[in-house]
Every structure is written in structure tokens, then in C-alpha cells.
Amino acid sequence: MKKLSILAMACGCQIWVLCTALGHLLTLSSGLATPRISFPLGSPNRPLQHFQIQDVSNAVTLLLSNDESTLFVGARDAVLSLDVSQPGVFTMKTKMEWKPTPEDLKVCYQKARTELHCQNLVRVLQHINATHLYACGSYAYNPHDTYIVKDSLTMVKDPSNSNVEAKGRCPFNPFQRSTAITIDGELFTGTTSDFWGKKAVISRHLSKDGRPDVNLDKDTSINLLDEPTFVGASTDPADRKVYFFFSEVGKEYSFPDELRVSRVAQVCKGDIGGIRTLQKSWTSFAKAQLLCQPPKDLPFGLIQDIARLQPAEGASTQMLFYGLFTSQWSPNKSAVCVFGIKKIKAVFDGIYKEFNKESHQWNPSRKNYNLGRCGLRNASDSVLTMARLSFLASDVVTPVGGAPVLVSPDQHYSRVAVLRTQAANGKHYTVLFLLSESGWLHKIVLLDGGHHIIEEIQVFSQPQPMANILLSTAKGVVFVGTSERVTKVSVTQCPLYTSCAQCVLARDPFCGWDHASGVCARVSTSLHFGQDVEHGNVTKECGSYNRAMPDPVEKMYISINAIVRLDCTKPTNLATLIWKSPKWDTLPKDLFIQSREGSLVFWANYDTEGTYHCVSVERGFQETIANYIVSLSASPHSFALQPVQKRTTSSDNIQSKTSSEQENSMNQEHANTMMDLDEVDENINWEEVLNPATPVPTPHLPYTQTDSTTPGKALGTQTHRSNIIESFEPQMAKSYHSELIAVSFLLAVCVCVFVLAGLYGWRQRRTFKLGDQVKSEGESLSFEVSGVKPTTYQFDNVSNNAEHAGEM
Template sequence: VNPCSGDSGSRDGWDPVGGNLEICCWWCSLMVRDDIDQLVLGAKGRVIALSLDDITRKTSEVTAVVWLAAVTSADKALCQMKGKSTEECDNVIRTLHTMSDGKMLVCGTNAFNPACDHMTFTDGKVSLERKPQEGRGKVPFDPYQRFASLMDGNTLYSATSSNFLGTAMVFQRHGPNPVKTEMKRSWLNASNNSDNGEDDSVFLFFTEAAVEERRGNIQVSRIGRVCKSDLGGKRTLQKRWTSFLKARLDCPFGDAGSQPLVQDVFLLQDQNNWRGSIFYATFTSNSQSAVCAYKLSDISQVFGGRFLTETDSGSWDIYTGGEPFSYPGSCINDEMRAKGVMSSLDLSDTTLVFVKNHPLMDGVVTPITGKPLLVQTLTRFSKIVVDQVTSLDGQQHQIMLIGTGSGPQTGVYKAVRFDGEDGRIIEELQLFQDPQPVDFLQLSSKTGQLYSGTDDAAVQVDLRDCRRYTSCDDCLLARDPYCGWDKSRGQCASVVGVSTTIQSLSDGDIRMCPPSDLKQTPTVVHFAIGIAQFLPCSPENNLPVSWRFSDSVLHAGPRHTVLSQGLIITPSFSDAGLYTCETVETVKGRVHRTTVIQFLVQLQDTRTVVRNLEAAAITLAAFASLLIMLICGALVIRHLAEKKQGRVGSGNENCDMEGCVHHSGMLAQSEL
């Protein structure tokens, strides 16, 4: 849906209220509501509700909601007087959250004076409660500043700026028992854990300058943790987090000396065992991007380890002294309750002072495989969501859907990692006609659709659309957990609810495919020697491409240039023959090759062509001379016949016998 281009059909109330879409987003927040079948979009001064089944339709009887606390001319004037632009002084809806009672929390920047309200969806209509509340610390003042927020039940956690200049970054919990701490840029996610009666935790992913590094201002990735039940201290750390701890987050890739920085995080929860839940995170480092995964049990182990402490010289070393009871930063558990510590208000000042002075852990949180699941060059990963799919053999597979922020191709990568293998990209989805960075990614568990957005458009993608794989070989070699070959219909289709489908995710075994009567017929092309020509090849899957000449693999060389879309050949006489473009997939040491297209190249030397043309011209001239001689001969015979019959012409003939013979001889001599 692009309300600015009219692709969405009816546009009543959809036109942006001034501003430059390249500067201030049209879609500024996005939320999937599976419970009410709505995709909710926050924009400038309004909220739009769309049908999850088809986002090109606005939901019946739902109109754009004009923000209650509309920015007045006085508000805008005051905002601009402080040095902000007209676009910055709009009310940009940055936060949309669902609460436990089904209401939605909506917050906007409101001309650098953040405000919030609650919104309901009743009888097909969106409406505001018209009870504005303070939005400071819930969303940033600046419409363009990055921030993070998380709704847990009816409790909002946020990490954002709390002042006009955007310099005071605060991580806080809002509500009846607010607590906070000063932080850097961050991204939030939550996990529910209940072993040993321990209270649940909230995990914070962020970047900051590494105080423990002796070299300059080095930015590193961190993971922080707080307890949901934290009420702050009674005397020390009043209304401040008493459970906040942080550790370095490692994702080893990129150039030496360059620290990968976390960009986005997605939690895939294990419903049976919270310790088995996994965080998937995107990172960037110079010209590379990667995805790393972290098991919650490994993270908990780091936060139960040793602390770092700052020495008098300013360096950071491992703390070797005694630790107070209870373990600093611990969430309240059964052991603590048995000793009278029922909440953080019961913690001793000794424990709280220790936590305040030792928030940094010695241990490093490392990925579950010891390395990234996926690394890409010349691409900037931004958002990530992960879908869990059950294949035909009953195994569960995690499909990573990765948005890109910049690079040669922006869109969404669909990637998967099978046991014992590196991650691989199954498909590259170009969501928009013009390359644009992906700002939002959300998955609907109900529709199985992926919803994405950029500054000025929202899109809906059916992840189970397998029609791009046109043959059984392509379908099985793609090893796409969503797809399998439907033998009854003879097409690649979603494996959900189909009993006649085959898959081979472990090794891409195309021997499972039914025999095909289709045979590849080469396309005959005629090339001139020494002149560069192009042989196109565009496979319908995302597998790498190889070229074969006769029965040998063709490598790039002076006369052959292999491109992603084909082969450039500057042929010599030895280059005539059969060229085959094929996809190549190596699965567990076995190479699978599938023909995409074949060309039978026939060659001619340019000098031979010229000689042939010259010979053709001479032959044509000789034929013309012979034809003239035959015509003249026919005229002579006719003349003699008429003379014999006494009907000699009156001299109007074009030539006599000698003249014709003489003329014909000159022509023949001239041509020869």
C-alpha cells in the first residue's frame, strides 16, 4: 500500500499533511493485531487500520483517526522558534502497543512535546479515549531519533531520550512503580522465566562506548537485564533499577579491530522450556552484516558469573573480593524469600551499592554456534523476525526473515540454517519497485503473512507462495521449509494441509522427483568471431549459477565474462558448441546441477562473411550477365523469325544483333 501513489485504491483522508516523505515518514509505526484481524499503521497525526487479509483495503467503516491532541499553530510556532523544521514539528505517531485488555497505547512526538492516549477498536471503528497523558520518556521528542519500547501486559518499558535535545537517554519502566536508569541507544525484548520461583526478566540490547577498553571511544554491543519485579531500593537507588547488569554481546565477523554493532533483535520463545528460548540479532560491521543467535540459558549463565571492577588507575579488572547476599542483580527467588527478601525494597544497602558500582560482567555472551548463522557482504541488515515451520518429516526449522537497510538490493532475505551447515539465503524478496530500506517487519501467526514497511509504503508478503519454483528439481533443491512438490497437481506448493507433497530438506534429493518427459531444446544463436555477445540466464530460484561448455565447466577468462544474469562471450573459432547455464547446489558433499537454458553457438569469421558477400556479388553479376545474354539471344531469334516471315521491323528495336552482342560483351567484361 502506497498512499502517496494511489496504489491503495480509495485515498480519502490518506494524503500526508505537508512535509517531505524523504525526511519524515508517512508510516512511522506498524502493529499486527491478529486478535482483531487488523494491521494498524501510525502516521503523521493519524492512525490507519487495514485488513490483515488484504492491506490494500481499509477496514470497513474505519476512517483515518485525526490525533486528538492535534498540533496547534501555537505549538508549531513554539517548536520552530526552538530551531526545528516544519516537518519535525508535526505529531508523528511513533508508538503503537496492545495492552492486556485489548486497548492500544498510541504515542506521538506532538511538536517536540510527546503525548499519548489510549485507542479502542469496536464495531469496526477505531476511536481515541480522548484522555491525553504525558508522553515524555515513552517516545522521543525528535521524530527521527531511534528508540525502543516494549509492552508487557499493561506495563510499558522504554529506552529513549527524555529531553528536548535528545541527549538524556533513559531506560525506564512506566506505571504505578516507575524505575529507571540512564542508558544509550537500545533495543528491547522480554523473556518469561520461572525456574526456582525466580521473577521474570526484561533484556535490553544496546550499544555504548566500552569503558573497559583502553583504546579511545570504541563502540560495542551490549545486553542488559533487569527484573520485572524491581521496585528500586528503599534508601539507596530509590526509583532506580537495583537489578540492572550488562555484558558484552559478541558476534565474531568483519575486519579485525571493527566491532559489530547490534541493529535489531527477535525472541523466538520455547513454550516448554524458557531456557531454550533464542534471541536472533542482526549486526553490521563496515561493509558486512550478520545474524547471530543466543540461547537464553547461556545469557543467564553470564549474568551469574564474575563482575568487572574499576581500579584506581582507571582500568577494569575482574572483581575478586567478597560478594554480599544476595547475589547482586539477582531477581527475587524462593531462596531469597525464605531469608526475608520479598522485594528489592528489602535488599541491603551493601548489596545495592555493589550493584551500582559493578554493573558490568566479566563474561561475554557468545552465539550458540560460536559464529554467525549468516554473513553477507555489501549489505546492511536492519530488521529481523523468525518463523518456526514444521516440515513434512515433523522437524521444526527456523526461517529468518531479514530486512535490509542499504546495499545493491534492498528488501527481505528469507534464510534458513540446517544442522551441520552454514546459513543460506533461500530467496531474496524485493518488496518495492524502487530500492528502499526496510523500517518495519512483523509476522502474523494467524495469516502466515509478513508485513513490512518503509517511509512511504506498507506491503504484505505471502511467505508460503511457492509458485516461483517451476519444476520439481527447483522445488526440492531450494530446500525451502515452506514448500514441497505436490505430485498430484504437478507444482511446487505449500506443505500445509497437502498429503501428496514431497520434500527433501536434508539433502535436496531430486531423485524423489517423478520422471519428466520434458527435454531441453537448445536455442541456436549465430555469433561473429571477435565480437562480444551476451547469453542471458535468469534462474527462478536463488541458487548459484554455473556455465558449462560442451561437457566442461566454463571458467571466466579473456573471452568469457560470467555475470549474475548471463555470460558475455567474445568468441574465437574454438568457441562454437553447446553452452549450458545451470544452477548448482551442493548438499552434504553431493553436487546437484539443474539446467536453466542451453545455447548452441554457431560462429562465422567476419573476414569469411566479407568474402562470402563478395562471392555472392560476383555470382549475382554473372547471373545478371547471363540473363541479359539470354534476353538478347531471344530477341535475335525473334528478329530472324520475323525476317524469315517477311515481317521485318521498322527499325524501332533497341538493338541489332551486333549491337546486342557488343553491348553484352562490354557488360560481361565490366563485371568480370
């Protein structure tokens, strides 16, 4: 019966997963918004500062000095200190080399490790006091640690004498995730302590006041941690506890597959273990599940990173943890959930599950007020035994609001940073910085009704095996460390927005339009700024401002029959482009084609010359961003391109026409053939004209004139490519279809003519045979066919035919 119940539970779990997944496919309601502006790598509008020197790579361990003027970087075989005190300066101050010895490398290679694994990748870099750093590196797959003087980056302790002590402080495998934090000079770590990376530990090292270092319980019959992946550690300044965040296999669930869940674990900073039971082991260790699950969707069980947001000084708000999660079933999906410290404490103060050694099952337990508490040094053996078997909280830690603050259906984020800033209206907004595995840094503001992606910035192009981000609130920059270099990204770039409308539409809580100076700048409570983070209402914040006619107006002089393209680029990804012109009232709109990028394409003639305005529309606000005046030139070659069907007139007839007749004829021809692309198909290679990959050939198109600075192009002479939109393709397809119909019709007519001719000939021959029956022998029949010479036919054996006719 027990096996049947387990099987039924497993089947039920699978059905639940399938039903939830189906529900998610049907709803798809929580997608990530589109970034408003995208800045590819090297974009001049969003300059980045890079630091990269030869022989230094894997610069992913980042640490700021207390005054945030120096950035310490743990890299491969080196520790660096970079000067980041000035906004435009990003230089190296000191470099300390820390390489394994040739003997250590030889031993590492003998263990079948690769060259990269046998280097010394610095994985832990922490402040140990005001003058020294603590560092721990993989050191040829044999962890070493050392103390470093901050100012000079010189070693105080020889790392070769610390082989044993460094185990459990940083991993053997340099690419295995781990975490470390120092509190009052003591080091708390979550990592693995064996060569194979299987034995996970949460430990305290460098203990003060004569206290022993503590570790997890050595009792191997109980796994306090099941294949964990550590992502971060933090402490509550108002409490005496340290929190570790990781994901592991959830053994409390009877799931047929390996189900991974996210956890938060706690230990007390001053825990020194029990007297007889749990000696030098945590008596305060407890863990609970972090649940990040959207409504009607599967939970996001893999925590990738954690960021702590401290409440403002004197504020009544609680400390928050922003967790970045991915899905075990959908690797390309990500979510951000916010957990409050009050909820975490309440869960650890609640009921715990009890582990049954015989059945290896978790059973519900009654509330025990000793579990999850600090100060169990002198507790009885029975209490400590209960603490050893009951360390998993029954309740789960749910996020603030009960759901993720954002869900991305197509982005796999790997790192998160968070800060809070005050807008112009005095309201505080939370801003997230999310780094994707594809190399884009997304800046997102959380709103009352959702979120808004202010911008996305590309910080690297190639996939990175390791990456990390560190936020400096004092300097207002985000440092991105990758396998290649360190990049500094400013949290905002307000002068980028050159108009009040664009500044307000950005909805950036850092930026507002200063009406006094007429620029977009960092907001200040002492000045009035035009800003609307929630709605981006330009009319309200900018008044009657509207740049309807940008100066200068672009003038184009082109020849008749040329293909004209007027360029217009969307200012943001959220904007849509529309074209306005007085021609819309008099001409059919199908004469004009708008490309996917927004450019306007049309034929030049007397009807289409005039003014054209490109208008950007975003959140209901319209702003003219380009103006063109298209005029026909007086070039003698203006009539070079003629439709094929119209070229049947001889040169004598053309010369005999007056100039007014020629003009009227030309206008009539254009009125009849302006959009008939089939008629000019022999003269224009449309595949090349509309394909942006290659230049436009000019031999088949007339000479045109255009200003050298004009962004709009007359495609007859310019090598600039036009971009065709989907609406153009049906027109081309329609033209080819009409050709096919015409050819088919002609073929059908020809076949009918041949059939009728054959029937006519057969009928005539039958008539001749009937005439044979009534003619006498030797009598001749003469007949004449129109256009054919008269012919006399002699009929013989008429009597025989008559006889046969009589017999019939």
C-alpha cells in the first residue's frame, strides 16, 4: 500500500506539472516589457569605460573600498586595485601577482585538470579590517588563502603554508559557485570542501575571542545540504544571524525527477556548538524554502543571485532581499521575487519538519521553541538532538505581494543589483539592474502597476563563463566583471535626452526636465523638474512644448520617375512612426510604402512632390522628428525612365509633338502607370533595390540631384539601400500573379483557336465526302475559298458510290 501511495503521489505531481504548464501556455499574461532604448556595444550615445590589460582575465571577484573610491578585483593569478574616484578615470593603481608554483601546476596536471582549472582564480576577496583584505583562490585545484595590505597590495601571510586551513573557504573548482562574507573580522563561507566538489559546508573561520571555528554536523547519516549551489550571503545588522541563499535538491518532495528548490539558511554569528552533542557544529542551523511562483504557473526553483536593499535611515520599512530566479523546466525564463526579513524570521520561528532516519522521510513536527534559536551552547542533549533532526522549516518563505515583481519569458538573467532613489515628486522608486547571459544590462524601474525597462546596454558580446556585477551607490555606477575585462556603467545618462518630451517619456526616476536651464538633468528636491515616472505624461509636464518643425528642413531635388526614399528612424523602441503630408488628401495612399524601419518610399512625379513630415508617437504624444520638401529637378535626363509599354512611339512622332503635348503625355503616362511595377520590371532590379545588403545599381535609373547632407535618398543614383516592408511584398506578388494569369489566358486562347481550326477542317472534309455520293463519274466539282486559288477536283467511281448509297 505504501508503494501504491507513493506511485499515486508521483503521478499526481506529474499531472499537476502538466496542467500548470498548459495553463501557463494558455495565459501568457506576465511577459517582460520591451526596453525603451537599446545601446549596442560601442554606442557613442551611451559610452562605457573598460579596463583590460594583458595577461589579466577572469576579473569577476569585485570588492569596493569603504569610501567606494577604489575597486579591488580578484582575477586569474592576480589581485588588482583600480582607481574609480573620478567619473572619467578608470586606471590601475597596483597589481599583485599570485601564481601557483611549478610544482603545484605539475601536481594539478597529473590529476587530469586543464590548464585553466590549474590557474589560481581568486574567488574570495573580503575586508578583514580597516587595513587588510582576505583573499582565497583555487590555486591549482588546491585552495590557498592570504592576507593583503590594501594600500600596497602586498601579502602578509605566505599562502603556501595554509593548504589545510583554506579548504572550506573557497572551492577547489574555480568555476563552482560559492559565497563568503566577513562580519567583525570573522569569515562565513558557503562552499565545498573536497576535491570533487561534493561535500558542501557552511562554516565560520577566523573566529575571534578564543571561539572555535564551526562547521556543519559531521553526522553523515543526515544530509543537511543536498547538492547545493550557493549564490549569496547576507546579515541583518539588527540581528545576530547570518543568512545563506542557495538552491538544492528538495528531498522533502516525493517527486519522480530530481526537483531543485531555492533555500535560505540561517546560523547565529556567535554559535560555538554544543558541549557533548554537536561539538564545533552549528546548533542554530535551519533552512527554509524560498517560493517564487507566478499565478497559474510553475515555480521558479533555481535562485541565481540575491541583492540586499537596506531601508533608508530612520525609515520604518524592513530590509528586503531581491532574488533572481530561473526555471528548472524553462531555462530561458527568469523572475525576480522580493522577500522581507520579517517573513524570513517568522518562518524560522515557526514549526519544523522532523527527519526520520529509518524511512528517510520528513514528517510534520510540533512547535519547538528551541529550534532556530541562538544560545543553545548549554542546552541538553535531547534539545540538541532535536535540533540535529529538525532543521527544515515547515512553512515556506513567500514573496512580498505573493508574486514576482517581474517575469521574463525569454531572458536568462544571471546577476541582479538593486537601489532605491527619490523622484522629483518625493516618491521613492526601486531600480533593478539585471545582467543577462547574452551580455545585456537591463535597467528597470518598478512601478505601482508593473515595471518599465528604461534602457538596455550591451556590455559584452561573446558568452562569458563567469560574470559578476557590483553596484556603487555613492558613485552612481555599476561595475561588470567578466572573463575579459571590467566595465563601468553609469546608472543614468540624463543629458542623452535632448528635449523635454524625451526626458519625460524616459520615465527615469533619476532624470527630470529642468525648465530653468532647458536640459534633462539629475533630479533634485530643491528644483522643479518635469517628470512623470508612472505615466510619462508629456503634455502635463512639458506644457505646450512640441518640436513640430525641426530645423533645418531637408530639401530634395530629384528627377521624375526616380524612386525616392525619405529616411526616418524611431527615437525609441516603444515609439511608432507615421508620415503626414498634404498629399494624403489628394492621392491614394497605396502610392506610398512605409518600410519596417519607418522610411517612406514612392515614385517621383508631379503629383508626389511636396512636403512630408515624419512623426513619432509614444504614449499618445506626437512629435515631428523629420521634415522633407521633395521637388522635381529640371534635369534634361528627367524623362530617361519610361514604362516599357509606352516606348512604342517612333522618334519622328516624338519630335513632331510640341513641348506642351510631351508634358501632357508624360503626366498622363505617370497617372496610369505610377504603381504598376510590372511595367518597369525589365528596367529595375527590384530584388537589389529593396535588399539592404548590397548597393543599388544606377545604370537603369535616371540622373537625380539631392543635397549631400540630405538623409533622404533618391534611389536612382544613391548607393543607400531601401528597406522594404511586408506590405510591399503582396504588391510584388500580385504583379507576378497578374502576369501568370495573362500568360495562361493567352495560352488558353491559342489552344481554343487551334481546336476550332481543327474542327473546321474536319467539318469541311466531311462535307466533301457527302458530296461524292451525289456526283456522277467524271463530273468535276470546282469551289473557291477566299484568298486561295480555285482548284478543280475530279471524282471517279461515282456509280460505285451511288450503288453503295442505294444499298444503305
